[in-house]
Amino acid sequence: MSAQLRLYNTATREISDFKPLQPGKVGIYLCGATVQAPPHIGHVRSGVNFDILRRWLTASGFDVTFIRNVTDIDDKILHKAVHEEIPWWAVAQKYERAFTDAYRALNVLPPTYEPRATGHISQMVELMQLLIDNGSAYAPGNGDVYLEVRKLSSYLTLSRQKLDDLQSAEDAEETFKRDPRDFALWKAAKPGDPSWPTPWGAGRPGWHLECSAMAHAYLGESFDIHGGGLDLIFPHHENEIAQSQSAGWGFAQTWMHNAWVTASGEKMSKSLGNSLQVHEILKRVRGVELRWYLGSAHYRSMLEFSFEALEEASVNFRRIEGFLKRAKEVLGDLPDNQIPQDFADAMNEDLAVPTGLAVISELLRSGNTALGANDVAGVAHSASNIRGALSILGCDPFDEAFVQGGDDQTQLLDGLISLALEQRTEARARKDFTAADAIRDQLTELGVVIEDTAAGTRWSIN
Numbered sequence: 001m002s003a004q005l006r007l008y009n010t011a012t013r014e015i016s017d018f019k020p021l022q023p024g025k026v027g028i029y030l031c032g033a034t035v036q037a038p039p040h041i042g043h044v045r046s047g048v049n050f051d052i053l054r055r056w057l058t059a060s061g062f063d064v065t066f067i068r069n070v071t072d073i074d075d076k077i078l079h080k081a082v083h084e085e086i087p088w089w090a091v092a093q094k095y096e097r098a099f100t101d102a103y104r105a106l107n108v109l110p111p112t113y114e115p116r117a118t119g120h121i122s123q124m125v126e127l128m129q130l131l132i133d134n135g136s137a138y139a140p141g142n143g144d145v146y147l148e149v150r151k152l153s154s155y156l157t158l159s160r161q162k163l164d165d166l167q168s169a170e171d172a173e174e175t176f177k178r179d180p181r182d183f184a185l186w187k188a189a190k191p192g193d194p195s196w197p198t199p200w201g202a203g204r205p206g207w208h209l210e211c212s213a214m215a216h217a218y219l220g221e222s223f224d225i226h227g228g229g230l231d232l233i234f235p236h237h238e239n240e241i242a243q244s245q246s247a248g249w250g251f252a253q254t255w256m257h258n259a260w261v262t263a264s265g266e267k268m269s270k271s272l273g274n275s276l277q278v279h280e281i282l283k284r285v286r287g288v289e290l291r292w293y294l295g296s297a298h299y300r301s302m303l304e305f306s307f308e309a310l311e312e313a314s315v316n317f318r319r320i321e322g323f324l325k326r327a328k329e330v331l332g333d334l335p336d337n338q339i340p341q342d343f344a345d346a347m348n349e350d351l352a353v354p355t356g357l358a359v360i361s362e363l364l365r366s367g368n369t370a371l372g373a374n375d376v377a378g379v380a381h382s383a384s385n386i387r388g389a390l391s392i393l394g395c396d397p398f399d400e401a402f403v404q405g406g407d408d409q410t411q412l413l414d415g416l417i418s419l420a421l422e423q424r425t426e427a428r429a430r431k432d433f434t435a436a437d438a439i440r441d442q443l444t445e446l447g448v449v450i451e452d453t454a455a456g457t458r459w460s461i462n
């Protein structure tokens with residue numbers, strides 16, 4: 001595929017030709033999870049969006065090194081440890097595994113490397129030493145280390161703010177700062193909290209320092225793409241740039257940010273987030289269907305969540321899957337994947353997935369026509385092109401990730417419970433309420449919660 005990939009760069013606010021630093025190779029750093037709670041769909045949207053980018057770069061012939069870190073030390077993790085009455089590292093392990101399970105269920109490819117912050121303390125100490133030695137950072141003597149932001153003329157260029165307009169950093173009550181807007185690279189140990197030794201006192205890393213040090217460790221001083229959610233532009237990414245450029249590194253060439261999943265127009269709140277945890281949603285739809293839904297919007301567009309929209313996306317996906325299954329019956333074996341040119345053109349224009357989905361819809365229409373007309377060549381053409389496009393979206397229903405394991409069981413469970421609910425609806429229709437109630441009671445006993453709504457009966461597992 002020779003066409004030029006163009007990407008939107010948050011740093012320039014423009015779509016421009018993507019030119020890797022080394023021909024044929026791409027290095028990507030994506031900010032990963034702070035592992036302090038189970039993932040909700042807002043968390044994994046970023047994983048899905050950047051997995052599509054990675055698959056597209058690979059299909060375009062690039063050798064991709066993909067880093068997604070794990071922030072396994074953080075205030076929120078320490079609070080959760082107190083709340084759950086388990087050690088902080090057990091909290092981090094537990095939720096890291098929950099994220100890994102969610103990524104696997106959604107067919108998000110494992111990163112090339114997945115560094116944990118606590119495994120890279122020595123690189124963080126080295127970076128701080130460099131910044132102190134060259135006068136960019138200071139250790140006031142209490143165990144903290146700060147970056148002196150006014151020394152860096154390019155500070156705040158990513159978020160396009162002025163230093164004079166900037167409010168004090170979140171920990172501004174600190175009296176050890178030379179300027180209230182300076183931010184912490186390192187935080188002095190508090191009694192009872194985990195800490196690591198440094199020449200400036202024991203403590204633990206600030207979140208921003210972690211990502212600069214890990215990106216440098218795996219991708220070098222300069223690399224191609226840095227990604228994350230929109231809410232990370234400031235302060236996180238701005239501070240990563242400040243640290244890295246103060247160290248003399250070029251750092252990321254292109255900055256890419258995915259938009260949020262919203263509910264009622266707002267970024268998903270924590271309370272709502274509970275019902276939208278990935279493992280809860282996966283009781284309603286299969287992993288491939290949730291991925292199809294999350295990947296269907298353009299990565300820079302907000303995705304307004306509703307169960308109706310999720311259901312609609314699932315139905316649309318099942319139509320495509322149904323065609324491919326029938327095509328397989330007709331053809332015996334499905335032909336090799338082919339990436340349609342129109343789809344490739346859409347992906348090359350800042351990953352225009354919605355345009356790509358229109359290409360798939362058109363192929364589905366012609367494929368179904370070909371099935372009806374016993375046009376074997378037409379069926380084969382549609383099937384190979386649809387599968388080619390789906391493979392980039394990570395949604396090929398014949399992908400082993402979806403064919404094996406839990407997905408089949410989820411489908412079976414969904415079928416069985418739907419069957420029982422149909423029986424209950426029929427019993428109620430003939431006014432046999434004893435039978436209807438008995439079905440509901442038996443399902444409840446099995447842990448299936450039934451909810452009658454205006455839109456029909458919903459179920460979930462307790």
Ligand SMILES: [Zn+2]
Pocket residue numbers: 030031032211236
């Ligand atoms: Zn980060």
